[in-house]
Amino acid sequence: MSFNGFAEQFPIVFAALNVGFLQTLKLFFVTLIGAIPLGLIISFGSMSRIKPLSGLVKVIVWVVRGTPLMLQLLIIYYGPGILLNNPIWGGGENGRFLASAVAFIINYACYFSEIYRGGIQGVPVGQNEAGLVLGMTKPQIFFKVTLLQMIKRIVPPMSNEIITLVKDTSLARIIALQEVIWAGQAFMKSSHGISGQLWPLFFTGVYYLIFSGVLTLLFGYIEKKMAYFKS
Amino acid sequence: MNILEINNLKKSFGKTEVLKDISFSLKKGEALSIIGSSGSGKTTLLRCLNFLETADSGKVFLNGDLLFDASDKKTYSERDIREKRLNFGLVFQSFNLFPQYNVLKNVTLAVELLRKDEMRGKQKAQIRAEIEQNARDIIGRVGLSAKINNYPCELSGGQQQRVAIARALALKPNILCFDEPTSALDPELTGEVLRVIRELKSDDTTMIIVTHEMEFAHNVSDKVIFMADGVIEEQGTPDEVFGNPKSDKTKAFLVKSLEQI
Numbered sequence: 082m083s084f085n086g087f088a089e090q091f092p093i094v095f096a097a098l099n100v101g102f103l104q105t106l107k108l109f110f111v112t113l114i115g116a117i118p119l120g121l122i123i124s125f126g127s128m129s130r131i132k133p134l135s136g137l138v139k140v141i142v143w144v145v146r147g148t149p150l151m152l153q154l155l156i157i158y159y160g161p162g163i164l165l166n167n168p169i170w171g172g173g174e175n176g177r178f179l180a181s182a183v184a185f186i187i188n189y190a191c192y193f194s195e196i197y198r199g200g201i202q203g204v205p206v207g208q209n210e211a212g213l214v215l216g217m218t219k220p221q222i223f224f225k226v227t228l229l230q231m232i233k234r235i236v237p238p239m240s241n242e243i244i245t246l247v248k249d250t251s252l253a254r255i256i257a258l259q260e261v262i263w264a265g266q267a268f269m270k271s272s273h274g275i276s277g278q279l280w281p282l283f284f285t286g287v288y289y290l291i292f293s294g295v296l297t298l299l300f301g302y303i304e305k306k307m308a309y310f311k312s
Numbered sequence: 313m314n315i316l317e318i319n320n321l322k323k324s325f326g327k328t329e330v331l332k333d334i335s336f337s338l339k340k341g342e343a344l345s346i347i348g349s350s351g352s353g354k355t356t357l358l359r360c361l362n363f364l365e366t367a368d369s370g371k372v373f374l375n376g377d378l379l380f381d382a383s384d385k386k387t388y389s390e391r392d393i394r395e396k397r398l399n400f401g402l403v404f405q406s407f408n409l410f411p412q413y414n415v416l417k418n419v420t421l422a423v424e425l426l427r428k429d430e431m432r433g434k435q436k437a438q439i440r441a442e443i444e445q446n447a448r449d450i451i452g453r454v455g456l457s458a459k460i461n462n463y464p465c466e467l468s469g470g471q472q473q474r475v476a477i478a479r480a481l482a483l484k485p486n487i488l489c490f491d492e493p494t495s496a497l498d499p500e501l502t503g504e505v506l507r508v509i510r511e512l513k514s515d516d517t518t519m520i521i522v523t524h525e526m527e528f529a530h531n532v533s534d535k536v537i538f539m540a541d542g543v544i545e546e547q548g549t550p551d552e553v554f555g556n557p558k559s560d561k562t563k564a565f566l567v568k569s570l571e572q573i
């Protein structure tokens with residue numbers, strides 16, 4: 082059986098790309114859920130007064146930010162099997178997803194940690210001192226005074242990173258994670274009875290455009306919500 | 313009786329001794345101006361009184377009771393310090409208003425947090441209304457009733473500083489400290505802030521004002537301290553210090569600050 086006309090191909094391709102895009106979305110959200118809190122821990126580590134700890138954390142952040150994510154993916158996926166003779170991820174799509182998620186979470190947590198650090202250190206010390214002089218406790222100062230100012234500082238750079246993450250998920254293609262690019266590319270050879278077609282790969286761009294468009298609108302809305310004050 | 317008595321306060325940062333044996337006292341309702349050149353330790357003194365810095369040695373008495381004794385500072389918990397510092401208010405040179413809150417909320421926030429435990433059940437609405445009414449009165453006293461719902465970024469520097477004064481007053485401190493309250497302002501805005509401070513005086517609020525405004529210090533204060541290199545070089549009534557300074561350093565400082573005008 083073969084499908085020749087675009088109209089015949091479209092529903093089949095669309096269904097296959099949706100499956101791939103679901104995997105893209107899964108990687109995207111799992112990365113955020115892991116990297117947003119891990120980044121906070123890393124940022125506390127890099128701001129720690131314990132010099133060896135902050136030094137170590139800064140070196141890790143430098144290595145992770147200074148090397149390509151694609152390389153990190155390859156090392157995390159193949160490293161344990163080759164170096165330790167222990168392929169911890171297991172085979173199959175689940176193993177590839179797990180390895181991708183770990184690589185993405187570590188990578189993005191390091192980027193987020195630097196953004197948090199800028200946000201936290203960017204709030205003037207005078208805000209803290211004003212709270213102290215007014216008899217507030219440290220938790221009260223954090224939650225009632227400085228937190229929102231930090232968030233306001235963090236949102237614009239975070240929105241840039243998160244929109245980059247949408248597109249970066251495609252790097253997991255390198256270890257054959259079956260995300261949307263993988264699904265589109267499959268039609269160049271043969272997939273679901275369709276072969277030798279390039280357009281499904283190009284069509285994946287539409288998914289990215291729509292998704293990053295939605296995020297851009299969302300972050301624009303959040304920024305506007307906080308535009309009533311300047312800090 | 314003296315509302316405030318400071319005995320032999322000392323403070324060093326590393327090897328530099330910034331406060332060298334500071335002692336003075338203040339009566340209730342008095343306004344004290346502290347003058348002196350840059351780096352003489354005026355800010356550090358106010359920060360020690362407000363527990364933003366911990367003095368290395370010395371004692372502070374409030375209404376005759378020992379409030380702070382550097383020799384047993386280890387025993388002061390964070391909670392103790394919070395209670396003790398509420399005896400003082402501090403108005404910063406750079407205002408430090410909370411940018412995300414409007415004028416009213418800037419003034420009520422700390423009071424609400426302080427009375428959080430009382431605000432339970434039926435009492436809650438009543439106490440909240442009381443706090444808000446008190447804040448509105450104070451905001452009126454600093455002449456900003458029309459700006460009560462504005463955010464700090466919508467106010468001039470002079471207006472922001474008046475909000476900062478209202479915010480400090482809302483906690484009814486025994487002693488209100490000002491650290492160069494007009495230094496960050498354009499010259500045409502200093503007048504409105506100085507006027508507010510002057511009007512507070514008639515309410516028998518005790519004040520310590522670090523300032524470079526010599527005319528203001530002369531006219532408004534009951535007492536003037538001239539600090540130089542971490543020591544009180546000279547203290548007395550404004551007429552004594554400005555009209556008839558004894559120390560050569562004071563004379564030199566006054567001549568220099570007159571030239572600047």
Ligand SMILES: Nc1ncnc2c1ncn2[C@@H]1O[C@H](COP(=O)(O)OP(=O)(O)OP(=O)(O)O)[C@@H](O)[C@H]1O
Nearest residue numbers: 325326330348349350351352353354355356357492
């Ligand atoms: N946290 C600190 N660490 C180290 N040195 C400090 C610190 N705070 C103040 N100093 C030093 O202490 C000295 C006194 O500073 P302080 O701010 O009390 O002076 P000041 O009289 O308020 O001066 P100005 O008129 O410029 O405000 C200065 O030499 C300053 O560099």
Ligand SMILES: [Mg+2]
Nearest residue numbers: 354355356491
């Ligand atoms: Mg100063």
